[in-house]
Amino acid sequence: MVRRSILALGVVWLTLAAAATADQNSPQFRGTRAGAAADDRALPDTWSATQNVVWKTDIPGVGWSSPIVFGDHVFVTAAINTGPPEPFKAGPLRAADVITPAAPYRWVVYDVEFQTGKIRWQREVGNALPADGKHMKNTYASETPVTDGERVYAYFANVGVFAFDMDGKPVWSKPMPQVKYRSGWGSSGSPVLYKDRLYLVNDNDTASFIVAYDTRTGREVWRATRDEGTNWTTPFVWENERRTEIVTSGSKKVRSYDLDGKVLWELSGMSTIDIPTPFAAHGLLYINSGYVADALRPVYAIRPGAAGDISLKPNETSNQFIAWSQPTLGSYNPSSLVYGDYYYTLHDRGFFTANEATTGKEIYPRQRLSATASGFSASPWAYNGKIFALSEDGDTFVIQAGPEFKLLGTNSLEERALATPAVANSSLIIRTASKLYRIATRQ
Numbered sequence: 001m002v003r004r005s006i007l008a009l010g011v012v013w014l015t016l017a018a019a020a021t022a023d024q025n026s027p028q029f030r031g032t033r034a035g036a037a038a039d040d041r042a043l044p045d046t047w048s049a050t051q052n053v054v055w056k057t058d059i060p061g062v063g064w065s066s067p068i069v070f071g072d073h074v075f076v077t078a079a080i081n082t083g084p085p086e087p088f089k090a091g092p093l094r095a096a097d098v099i100t101p102a103a104p105y106r107w108v109v110y111d112v113e114f115q116t117g118k119i120r121w122q123r124e125v126g127n128a129l130p131a132d133g134k135h136m137k138n139t140y141a142s143e144t145p146v147t148d149g150e151r152v153y154a155y156f157a158n159v160g161v162f163a164f165d166m167d168g169k170p171v172w173s174k175p176m177p178q179v180k181y182r183s184g185w186g187s188s189g190s191p192v193l194y195k196d197r198l199y200l201v202n203d204n205d206t207a208s209f210i211v212a213y214d215t216r217t218g219r220e221v222w223r224a225t226r227d228e229g230t231n232w233t234t235p236f237v238w239e240n241e242r243r244t245e246i247v248t249s250g251s252k253k254v255r256s257y258d259l260d261g262k263v264l265w266e267l268s269g270m271s272t273i274d275i276p277t278p279f280a281a282h283g284l285l286y287i288n289s290g291y292v293a294d295a296l297r298p299v300y301a302i303r304p305g306a307a308g309d310i311s312l313k314p315n316e317t318s319n320q321f322i323a324w325s326q327p328t329l330g331s332y333n334p335s336s337l338v339y340g341d342y343y344y345t346l347h348d349r350g351f352f353t354a355n356e357a358t359t360g361k362e363i364y365p366r367q368r369l370s371a372t373a374s375g376f377s378a379s380p381w382a383y384n385g386k387i388f389a390l391s392e393d394g395d396t397f398v399i400q401a402g403p404e405f406k407l408l409g410t411n412s413l414e415e416r417a418l419a420t421p422a423v424a425n426s427s428l429i430i431r432t433a434s435k436l437y438r439i440a441t442r443q
Contacts, residue, residue: 026069026422026429029144029190029234034279035381035420036339042426043383044441045398047411054427054438055117061108063141064188064377067431069424070147073120073166074112076436077154079105079140088416088433089136090374090392097136098184104129105140109154111168112436114425121168126159131178134186137377137418142188144234144420146198148215153198157187161200163218172218179206182230188275190234194244194259197221201248203231210235210248210257222261228252236278238285240304247278247285254278254287256306265306265321271297276331276379281338282357284323290330292348297330299345301360324360329353333375334389335420339382339401346380346389352399367405369397377418390417394432413437 022040023031031037044052061078068075083103107126112119130140145154151171155161158178163171181187181204191200198213208226213219226248233249238256245264246257251274254267271291278287283304290297302310306321317325334346343357350370354363369376373391380389386408387399394413400406415432422429427440 022426023424025071025149026067026424027148028068028146028192029066029277030279030335030379030381030420031423034277034281034335035337035379036281037381037383037423039384040426041384042441043423044428044439045384045386046409047396047413047428047439049413049415052439052442054440054442056435056437057112057117057119058434059110059431059436061106061141062139062433063431064139064418065141065190066144066420067422067429067436068145068147068152069114069422069429070149072114073147073152074114074422074429074436074438075145075147075152075154076110076112076431077141077143077145077156078108078110079156080108081105087136090416095183098133099136100133100184101130107141107156107159109145109152109162109164111152111166114427114438117436117438123162123164123168123170125154125162125173126156128159131158132180132186133184135184138186138188140186142186144190146191146193148193151215153191153193153215155191155200157181157189157202157204161191161198161213163215174213174218174220176202177207179204181205182273185230187230188232192235192237192246194237194246197259199235199237199246201226201231201233201235203228203233203250205230210246210261212261224257224261226250226255231274233274234277236280236285238278238280240280240285241283242304247287249274249276249278249287249289251289254300265308265310267300267302267309267322268311269296269298271330273332275333276335279335279338284358286336286338286343288330288336288345290332290347292332295328297328298325299329299336299343299360300325301358323358326355326360329355329360333377335379337380337382337387339387342402344380344387346376348375348377350376350391352389352405354403354405363403364405369399369407370395378420381421381423383423390421390430392416392418
């Protein structure tokens, strides 16, 4: 009896230990580790619109913001068009593919129960004719919300930033200025949290800025103007061995700020349109900028402790603070991924590459995932030795991680998808054009 009890306790301990290693929450865009989730046997390798689906829920409105997860809460945002449906343009972006809104939109925040998929509450935060157009591929709700487990913060450019408690009670809100975005394409950069401050960057063609708010009250702590036109990147809070800094990518310069808004260092040499989000791994900061029409589509790996202008001189590929760089490795829409020892790049047009994360050395060159996919906008993610790449058609390509490229399979949800999924609580949360899925391995 004693031996049996000891064995039972051992099983419980192993179960709890395994659960502790899994990602319990995904509180922001790409989670807490830039898409590299903890291994978890409950996470699925295969799925469809019916297979390994715990639940799927219709989400009114349109939005390419990512879902976020905290405990039993799954938060998503959407913009509901009160007029006739608007066209969507898949594949490579064209400047002329712009929509001028003809009717008011309603901006809504949804809280979905993680266990059941039922909408717990929804809050409308705006109802108006949008101040600017948008690209057919964009939405008026492309900024991912963020949560600290006490409040959820939803940001819609040209509308405002809104804080709710976990029961949906409004806590504070701040209106956003009416600005213009490049070519009428709209916005998408998401806010981030660090301790008791909410940071957001609004790069536009009117007056760009970065701002910090007190998370409890909404008080503006500081604001700094930015010499930038429109960008679509999310800032990154980099906690490194030297300090904590807020890294912002931009088409003119990458800039890093201290927690009070002072510029610590800057880096020029980016492509003319900047979308991917910076992130850190292996003690390095990774910057990615890859507008497809530019000759310069760089990736930079940066060491901590930089100061001043750290830009590369002609013919340089590294310096005191830039560990390595590649001039044509950058991706356009998807952010890149470090998983294990390798830096993986997913390109919009369906190519995939691997480089050594600490040196930039090429592991394998471009490999085609699909010759028929419309394109890739969502950022890749990884777990259990596999990398996942979601196409705009709703097909997820499963790739073997490691030094050898191998396509393992394809999972289809048969509906358009551009939002980056969330991994949390042994589940994958995927947003399509009309639905939210919770996917997990069914026992």
